Amino acid sequence: MNRIFKFCVIFLLFISAPAAFQWPASIACGEETAVASLDISKFQGPKMKDLYYVIISDTDAQLLAMSTGKLDVLSDIYRPADADRLVKSGTVDMSIAPGFHGFFITFNTREFPWDQTILRQAASQVVERRRWTRDLFSGFCEPTSGFLPQISPYYDPDAPTLPAGIDAARERLAKAGWTWNISGWLVAPDGREVPPTKILCPPSSVVATTTEIAMLMAEALMSIGIPVEAEPIDFQTMLARVDARDFDACTNAWSMSRDPDVLYSFYHSSMDVEGGYNMSGISDPELDRTLLDLRYAPDEPSARAAASRAQKILSELTPVIPIYSRYSISAIRNDWNGAFTTDRSTSDNLLTLISMTPKGGGERPIYWNIPSEIRTLNPLVSSTAYDWTVLGSVYDSLISVDPYTFEDMPWLAESWDIRPGSPGSVITFTLRPGLKWQDGRPLTVDDVEYSIRFIKENSVPRFFDTVKDVHSIETDPASGTVRITMANTSYWHLHNIGGMLVLPKHILEGVADWRTWQPTNTTHTALDGTVMTELVGSGPFVFVESRTGEYVHMTRNEHFILFKDGEGAER
Amino acid sequence: MTSARKRLFSSVIVLAVVLALNFLLFRVMPGDPLTGVVDPRFSPEAKQQLAAQWGLDKPLSEQFVVYIREMLSFRFGLSMMTGAPVWDELKNRAPNTVALLLPALILSAALGVWLGVKAAQRRGSIVERLVLIGGAVSFSFPSFFVQLLLLLCFAFAWPVFPLSGTTSIPPPSGIAAFADYLWHLALPLFSLVVLSFGGWALYIRNMMVKAMGEDYVLMARARGLPRRRVVWNHAFRSILPPVLTILLLSLPGVVSGAVITETVFSLNGVGRFLLEATNSHDYPAAGAAFFLLALLTIGCNLLADLCCALADPRVRGEGTRG
Numbered sequence: 001m002n003r004i005f006k007f008c009v010i011f012l013l014f015i016s017a018p019a020a021f022q023w024p025a026s027i028a029c030g031e032e033t034a035v036a037s038l039d040i041s042k043f044q045g046p047k048m049k050d051l052y053y054v055i056i057s058d059t060d061a062q063l064l065a066m067s068t069g070k071l072d073v074l075s076d077i078y079r080p081a082d083a084d085r086l087v088k089s090g091t092v093d094m095s096i097a098p099g100f101h102g103f104f105i106t107f108n109t110r111e112f113p114w115d116q117t118i119l120r121q122a123a124s125q126v127v128e129r130r131r132w133t134r135d136l137f138s139g140f141c142e143p144t145s146g147f148l149p150q151i152s153p154y155y156d157p158d159a160p161t162l163p164a165g166i167d168a169a170r171e172r173l174a175k176a177g178w179t180w181n182i183s184g185w186l187v188a189p190d191g192r193e194v195p196p197t198k199i200l201c202p203p204s205s206v207v208a209t210t211t212e213i214a215m216l217m218a219e220a221l222m223s224i225g226i227p228v229e230a231e232p233i234d235f236q237t238m239l240a241r242v243d244a245r246d247f248d249a250c251t252n253a254w255s256m257s258r259d260p261d262v263l264y265s266f267y268h269s270s271m272d273v274e275g276g277y278n279m280s281g282i283s284d285p286e287l288d289r290t291l292l293d294l295r296y297a298p299d300e301p302s303a304r305a306a307a308s309r310a311q312k313i314l315s316e317l318t319p320v321i322p323i324y325s326r327y328s329i330s331a332i333r334n335d336w337n338g339a340f341t342t343d344r345s346t347s348d349n350l351l352t353l354i355s356m357t358p359k360g361g362g363e364r365p366i367y368w369n370i371p372s373e374i375r376t377l378n379p380l381v382s383s384t385a386y387d388w389t390v391l392g393s394v395y396d397s398l399i400s401v402d403p404y405t406f407e408d409m410p411w412l413a414e415s416w417d418i419r420p421g422s423p424g425s426v427i428t429f430t431l432r433p434g435l436k437w438q439d440g441r442p443l444t445v446d447d448v449e450y451s452i453r454f455i456k457e458n459s460v461p462r463f464f465d466t467v468k469d470v471h472s473i474e475t476d477p478a479s480g481t482v483r484i485t486m487a488n489t490s491y492w493h494l495h496n497i498g499g500m501l502v503l504p505k506h507i508l509e510g511v512a513d514w515r516t517w518q519p520t521n522t523t524h525t526a527l528d529g530t531v532m533t534e535l536v537g538s539g540p541f542v543f544v545e546s547r548t549g550e551y552v553h554m555t556r557n558e559h560f561i562l563f564k565d566g567e568g569a570e571r
Numbered sequence: 572m573t574s575a576r577k578r579l580f581s582s583v584i585v586l587a588v589v590l591a592l593n594f595l596l597f598r599v600m601p602g603d604p605l606t607g608v609v610d611p612r613f614s615p616e617a618k619q620q621l622a623a624q625w626g627l628d629k630p631l632s633e634q635f636v637v638y639i640r641e642m643l644s645f646r647f648g649l650s651m652m653t654g655a656p657v658w659d660e661l662k663n664r665a666p667n668t669v670a671l672l673l674p675a676l677i678l679s680a681a682l683g684v685w686l687g688v689k690a691a692q693r694r695g696s697i698v699e700r701l702v703l704i705g706g707a708v709s710f711s712f713p714s715f716f717v718q719l720l721l722l723l724c725f726a727f728a729w730p731v732f733p734l735s736g737t738t739s740i741p742p743p744s745g746i747a748a749f750a751d752y753l754w755h756l757a758l759p760l761f762s763l764v765v766l767s768f769g770g771w772a773l774y775i776r777n778m779m780v781k782a783m784g785e786d787y788v789l790m791a792r793a794r795g796l797p798r799r800r801v802v803w804n805h806a807f808r809s810i811l812p813p814v815l816t817i818l819l820l821s822l823p824g825v826v827s828g829a830v831i832t833e834t835v836f837s838l839n840g841v842g843r844f845l846l847e848a849t850n851s852h853d854y855p856a857a858g859a860a861f862f863l864l865a866l867l868t869i870g871c872n873l874l875a876d877l878c879c880a881l882a883d884p885r886v887r888g889e890g891t892r893g
Contacts, residue, residue, distance in 0.1 A: 052740050056837050060719070061735050064727045070734060236602035236852070243606055262612070275605065275615035365741065373839065373847075381624075381654045383610075461624060464617040515624060518655055548663045549839020550736050 038402050038409060044564045045354030046540045046556045047338070050365035053390055053552040057371050065369070066092060072336060072356075073368045075348040077329040080138040092331040093339060095346040098142055099328040100149045100256045103210075104320040105199065105217055106242075107249045110281040113194045114248060118176045119186075119226070120318040125162050125169035126220040133324045136209045141326045147263065147314045149325055151344050153406050154260040154307040159315045169224045186225040196227040197248035200241060203232040210251050213323060242279055252279065252320070258406045260307035261492045264295045267310075267319060282319035296490045298420050303491045335359050336366075345403040353393065354540050354562060373549050377535055379501060380460050380514045390552050391501075394438075395537035396561075398429050398448070399498035408494070412443070412502060412538065412561070418494045423471060424486035425493050431480040436559040437504050438542045440527030445475040448482045450505035452497070458514055466496040504536050520546055578876060582869045589865040593858050594638050603627070604651050604852045625651050625854075638858065647859035652851050657859045661841060667737055668840035671756055671832070672825045675763035680818055682764065683771020690772065691779030692802060702772050709769025718762045718835040725758060732758040735837030759836045775814070782806040812879040819875040823868040 054071060056062050063082055065071040067089050074092075077083050086092050107114035107123075114120060129143030148155045162168070177189030186194040201214035214230035221228040228249070233241075241247050256262050265271055268291045271278035290310045297303035330348040332339045338355030339347040348368075358364045372386045379391050400411040408416070413429040420426075435443035454460075456467040469490075474483040486493045507524065511517045519534035520543060526532055535543040540562070541554035557563065604625060605618050613621075622628045626637065641648040647657035683706075690702035726734045733739065737755045742748060782788065783806050791801045829842030841860065848856035 050741075054740060056735050058735070058835065058837060061722070061837060064722075064734055068727070068730065068734070070740075234601065236600070236606065236850075239606045240601040240603075243602075257612075265612070265614070271615075273615055275618040367740065373843075376653045376655065378654050459620050461613070461617050461620040464620050465612065465614050468616070516649060516654060516656075547738065547742075547839075549667075549837070549843075550738055551740050553741070 037405050037407065040409065040562070043351055043355060043562050045356075045562055046560065047355065047357045048366050049363055049556050051353070051393070051541050051554040051556075052365055052367050053370045053374075053554070054367050055370050055373055055549055055551060057373070059371075062369055062371065066331060066333065069333065069335075071367045071369050072333045073348055073352075073366070074331045075328075075346070075369065076371065077331060078140075078326065080140045083140065083329055086331050091333055091335075093334045093347070094329065094331050095339070095341045096140075096327050096329050097341070097344055097346045098149070098151045099326055100151070100258070101253065101326040101328075102144070102149060102256055103213070103251070103253045103323045103325070105214075105249060105323060106252045106280050106320045107318075108245065108247050108279075108281060109283075109319055110245065111248075112192060113186075113188070113197065113226070116188065117317060118173065118178070119194075120321075121162055121316075122169040122173050122224060123221055123226070124318050124321045125164055125172065126166055126224055127164070127217070127321055127323065128220065129323055132213060132216055136212055137324070137326075140329070141324045144322050144325045145315075146322055147266075147311050147320075148260055148307070149256050151406065152256070152258050152260060154258075154304060156308040156311040158308075159311040161315065166220075166223050173224065180225050184225050185227055194226055196229070198229055198231040200238050200247050200250040201230055201232050202235045202238060202251070206235055210253070214251050217321075243274070245279075245281065250279070258401060259492060259495055260303070260310070261295055263307070263310050263314070264291045267291060267314060268295075280319035282317060284313070284317055287313045287317065295492070296488060297492075298425070298489050299418070299491055340403075342403045344406060349403065350393065350540070351403070354560075370552075374546060374552060376518075377520050377543070377546065377552075378514075378517050379503065379519075380455070380458075380517065381462065383462060390543075390554075391537075392539070393541040393554060394535055394539045394543055395501040395503070396539050397499050397501050398431075399494075408498065413498070416494065416498065418491065420489050421485060424469065424488040425490060427484045427486070427494055427497055429482045429484075429498070431482070432561060433480065435538060435561065437538055438526075438536050438557045438559060439504075439524065439530075439532060440559060441504070441506060443502070443504070443538050445477055445480055445482045447505045448502055449473045449475050450508060451500070451503040452484070454503070454508050454514075455500075460514065463500060466500050469493065470497075502538070507534050507536055510534075578873060582873060585869060586865060590639065590642060590862065593642075593861050593865075594635055597852065597854050597857060598631070600852070602852055604854065606852070638854075641855065642858065642862050647862075648855035650848070650856040651853040652848065652856065657856045660844060660856060661859065661863070664839055664841045664844050667838055668829055668833075668842060670752075671759055671763070671838065671840070672829055675760050675767070676818070676821060676825050678760070679764045679767040680771050682768040684775050684814070686768070686772040687775025687777075688779055688802060688807060690776040691783055694780070699776070702776060706769035706773040706776075709765060709767070710773065711769075712766065714762070714766050715831050715835055717766055718759070718832060721758055721762050722835065737838060759832050759838065763832060774817070775810070778810040778813070779806060782809050785809070808882065811882040815878040815882060816875040819871040819878065820868070822871050823864050 054065070056065055056071070059079065059082065062071065062074055063085060066074050066086060077086070083094065087094060107120055109115050109120070129145070133139070133141050133143045142150065144150060145161050146155055146159065162172075173186065179187045181187050181193060188194065199214045199218055201211050204211040211230065211232050214232070218228040218230045238250065242250050265277045267278060267280070267282050267287060269278065269283035269288050272281045272283065287310065290306055290313055294303060294306035294310055297306050328346045330346040332347045332352070335358060337357050337359055338352060340349060340351040340355055341347045353366070353368070356366055370386045370389055372384065374387055374390060375384055376382050376387060377390060379395060382388065382391060396412050398411060398413040399416060400409045401407075402409040412431055412435060414432045415430045417428045418425055429448070431443075431445060431448070437443050452467055452470055452473060455463045456470055469487045471485045471487040473485075475481070484497055507519075522534045523531055524534045524536060533543055538560070540557055540560045542557045544553040544555050546552045604627065605622055619628070626634060645658065649655065650657050650660050653660060686702045686706070690699040693699055722734065725732045733755050737752055738748070739751050743751050785806070787809075788801060788806050791805045829840055830846050832838065833840040833843045845857065845860040847853075848860060
């Protein structure tokens with residue numbers, strides 16, 4: 001497996017050489033090879049009884065714990081040296097996959113000189129993505145010029161890119177009437193000299209590579225006569241200045257998702273408001289129209305077409321310069337079977353979690369690292385990715401994501417349908433029969449309806465955007481269907497509602513104040529008399545105990561949809 | 572007004588200033604809790620809902636009134652990071668911090684005092700030279716370096732101590748759980764003692780060298796008192812007031828300075844919580860932690876005055892004259 005991992009890294013370095021970088025269709029990093037889609041019926045579990053989410057924040061301590069068997073699974077390995085060290089330890093299997101991360105240089109297009117499209121285009125031509133990422137990340141990330149992650153099903157590889165190089169950039173500027181003064185600095189066609197500007201970035205003590213990229217970018221811009229310097233400042237100060245639009249250019253890194261509607265948040269002119277994410281301030285009527293088409297696309301083909309069109313327009317306007325996307329790298333100790341990986345998914349996923357069995361046989365707890373303290377396990381207020389690692393193994397959603405194709409996959413709902421209606425899209429989910437909560441009570445369409453109503457009526461911020469357009473809900477308990485009518489038409493409503501977690505009505509009804517609800521501190525009696533906490537979901541693991549800063553103990557949910565007993569009969 | 576009343580009055584003033592600064596400083600710092608929500612799936616409207624949830628949509632004057640009420644009632648409000656009462660968060664973490672830092676302070680002070688007195692007693696001997704060198708070495712190494720080195724040696728290369736945390740996973744039960752807790756604290760405690768006894772030893776040695784040369788010590792010797800009594804009852808007692816003051820005033824600093832140790836050993840303590848609360852602009856949590864630190868500092872200051880008065884009759888005399 002280690003050899004396969006090394007091969008992957010070498011292969012990635014190799015394929016990053018051609019000008020038009022393309023992620024390969026399949027990389028055999030894991031035990032599975034890429035297929036068209038996932039057959040979930042082949043999975044059953046969880047196979048192990050106990051799971052401990054172990055909280056170790058220090059990176060070196062994590063590596064030592066992996067080497068000594070105190071941890072079985074480690075995610076988010078981002079330092080090339082750490083990956084090397086783990087490979088050399090000979091005790092782990094590594095997996096690597098392109099991720100949803102994106103790193104950009106954002107320009108403030110509201111003011112001269114970065115309001116000039118031609119200047120931004122020339123700036124994008126002098127970026128040496130491949131060299132920078134090779135030098136700074138030893139090939140552990142993917143140079144990209146795309147506005148969406150390359151693994152997104154909506155990424156458009158045909159979006160135009162400009163010819164790279166200083167000469168090409170200078171030629172573009174010269175053709176557009178830009179000149180250089182006696183000192184070599186750029187002068188606009190209307191005679192305005194390009195003033196000195198700065199690229200805001202966090203200090204090297206926080207993210208050394210980001211500071212380095214800002215400096216390389218400044219150097220590259222200077223080479224075509226744009227007086228720029230990198231300005232490392234405190235991260236919070238940088239966020240505050242960018243929020244106040246008090247910047248010339250800055251570095252940004254985002255974790256995006258499979259859906260392209262994030263483009264609306266980043267580049268639609270209506271999002272250039274306080275708290276909005278259109279930091280560049282780009283405002284273009286054609287782009288706005290296309291992004292509206294994307295956001296309110298009635299079906300998947302129209303959404304795909306709008307996403308493609310938006311990426312082409314963005315390539316032309318260049319409000320930001322995409323630089324690279326970080327790979328996801330994870331490690332699992334090689335004394336376990338059941339690691340599940342695809343060309344788009346590393347081994348630290350739910351399917352691995354439920355499939356893991358020790359190679360020597362028998363029963364053993366799984367130790368899964370969480371690199372930060374759990375802040376809260378209240379699903380209505382929790383916001384960190386680490387809280388959601390735990391909550392993700394407790395709660396389920398109606399639909400899931402196929403790890404091979406990133407298309408929709410049945411989960412609590414066995415089928416669904418979205419079609420235009422009145423006043424907006426109508427989504428119908430049909431639940432699997434025989435679903436149960438972890439406390440043994442039946443999970444029904446009432447729970448789905450109550451979850452949506454509860455979140456909408458209480459304007460829960462985390463899910464506010466998901467449910468704010470819900471117009472009405474109808475249920476049919478006999479057929480197990482929920483019909484949700486939205487206030488407007490958008491294909492993304494399917495992913496938003498389908499991806500939202502389903503909460504138990506019988507628990508939510510007793511919650512006095514959802515803001516202060518501490519489900520893990522309140523006891524609840526299961527149908528069979530077992531005492532558990534109010535953190536009751538339908539996912540593969542049941543919460544047992546949490547020790548702040550130490551661990552979260554979970555145990556197998558024998559009512560989970562994929563759990564089968566020793567005889568193989570589904571419960 | 573007596574000296575004690577004056578001290579009490581000035582302490583209240585200091586506390587009021589700290590309370591006001593605590594409120595203002597966090598709000599004039601760049602960024603706010605909403606700036607930290609960098610998720611493009613949070614629309615501006617959703618962010619407004621979040622601001623309303625945290626009471627940030629209210630005018631500053633109203634926020635100030637709520638803040639003062641929460642602080643003075645010791646309720647402290649709800650942490651923005653966890654949604655739980657700040658008091659519960661601090662209560663969860665304080666035992667680890669106290670269990671580590673109080674023994675560390677007492678042990679390092681006791682060891683430093685003993686070594687410092689011995690070094691002062693044996694001027695020019697190998698003991699004094701060892702104390703001076705050992706003290707300087709202990710005092711000058713950065714804590715994270717020594718702690719990482721100890722982890723590497725005693726938790727990885729020769730794994731006699733655990734790598735992180737305060738409990739084994741799964742945790743043992745009964746008396747074994749207590750033993751397990753002590754085992755987890757042993758290495759961080761040892762590191763803190765090693766890192767801080769040096770400062771104490773050098774300080775005590777210098778003070779004792781001066782005290783041992785005083786006339787009253789010479790007088791005690793001339794009276795034929797036992798050497799041990801001369802050293803501890805006469806010389807050491809004369810330096811006790813500043814030693815007590817430093818010991819008591821170290822307490823608040825020890826809590827706030829615990830961040831590095833808690834991070835390196837992955838200990839769940841107040842120091843780390845304070846750092847995370849400050850970085851996340853968690854106003855209620857950071858405000859409460861700084862308020863309690865200020866209270867601790869003021870309390871320790873008053874206690875130091877009291878202890879000095881008990882240890883030194885001259886201080887008592889000044890008090891009554893005032």
